[in-house]
Amino acid sequence: MSTLSNATNIFWQDCQLGKPERQKLLNQKGCVVWITGLSGSGKSTLACSLSRELHSRGKLSYILDGDNLRHGLNKDLGFKPEDRTENIRRTGEVAKLFADAGLICVASLISPYRRDRDTCRAMLSDPNFIEVYMNMPLALCEARDPKGLYKLARAGKIKGFTGIDDPYEPPLNCEIEIKEDGGICPTPTVMAGQVVSYLEEKGFLEC
Ligand SMILES: Nc1ncnc2c1ncn2[C@@H]1O[C@H](COP(=O)(O)OS(=O)(=O)O)[C@@H](OP(=O)(O)O)[C@H]1O
Numbered sequence: 001m002s003t004l005s006n007a008t009n010i011f012w013q014d015c016q017l018g019k020p021e022r023q024k025l026l027n028q029k030g031c032v033v034w035i036t037g038l039s040g041s042g043k044s045t046l047a048c049s050l051s052r053e054l055h056s057r058g059k060l061s062y063i064l065d066g067d068n069l070r071h072g073l074n075k076d077l078g079f080k081p082e083d084r085t086e087n088i089r090r091t092g093e094v095a096k097l098f099a100d101a102g103l104i105c106v107a108s109l110i111s112p113y114r115r116d117r118d119t120c121r122a123m124l125s126d127p128n129f130i131e132v133y134m135n136m137p138l139a140l141c142e143a144r145d146p147k148g149l150y151k152l153a154r155a156g157k158i159k160g161f162t163g164i165d166d167p168y169e170p171p172l173n174c175e176i177e178i179k180e181d182g183g184i185c186p187t188p189t190v191m192a193g194q195v196v197s198y199l200e201e202k203g204f205l206e207c
């Protein structure tokens with residue numbers, strides 16, 4: 001689906017005002033926080049809570065949420081494997097632009113296939129791609145079922161639903177894992193705190 005092979009006589013246009021200058025202006029380092037996990041695992045909840053916490057600290061972030069992107073940029077895509085791959089590729093490219101703009105870009109998509117997430121990681125220089133795995137049991141996600149989609153999938157009314165009859169491949173080497181503690185899911189504030197601590201420790205919240 002890449003159009004790169006069609007692009008001939010195209011030259012990269014550079015500008016002397018670059019990422020370092022933008023980062024200095026914002027006093028933060030541009031990066032991508034990529035949240036992956038099953039439907040209902042809490043990706044959007046974490047994205048919102050994280051964005052709010054960063055905002056309160058004077059840090060500029062922007063959320064790319066799978067559901068929302070599918071209303072516009074990715075409205076032509078469905079849930080076949082090749083569509084999901086293209087969904088992730090496009091989102092990765094947009095996330096890369098936001099990171100280059102100096103923002104903390106928070107991408108929250110199921111992104112079920114490891115290879116597609118690794119492709120996004122490869123688009124950014126390594127420390128700037130922070131993979132967050134929402135490691136929540138399927139049973140919990142299914143019990144939450146805020147949109148009623150698991151119910152429809154179990155009834156065979158949605159085909160190819162992640163976790164039911166379409167695979168989810170957990171990360172092998174993610175930077176952050178969010179999971180239950182003693183059978184209890186951390187609150188949104190605690191989940192966001194875990195990510196903020198990582199960003200702080202790695203120097204992303206200063207320049
Ligand atoms: N077949 C199937 N499988 C999984 N999810 C489905 C499906 N059909 C619709 N939905 C709804 O679409 C949301 C997932 O979109 P994403 O762009 O994040 O998916 S993906 O990364 O391309 O797999 C997902 O949103 P979240 O629940 O927020 O994850 C669902 O609401």
Ligand SMILES: Nc1ncnc2c1ncn2[C@@H]1O[C@H](COP(=O)(O)OP(=O)(O)O)[C@@H](O)[C@H]1O
Pocket residue numbers: 037038039040041042043044045046108144146185186187188191
């Ligand atoms: N940490 C949490 N504790 C309690 N409920 C949560 C938590 N995270 C998410 N939820 C709830 O679970 C449901 C699914 O969360 P959501 O963020 O929409 O998941 P996803 O974006 O992965 O589909 C929502 O009703 C949300 O309020």
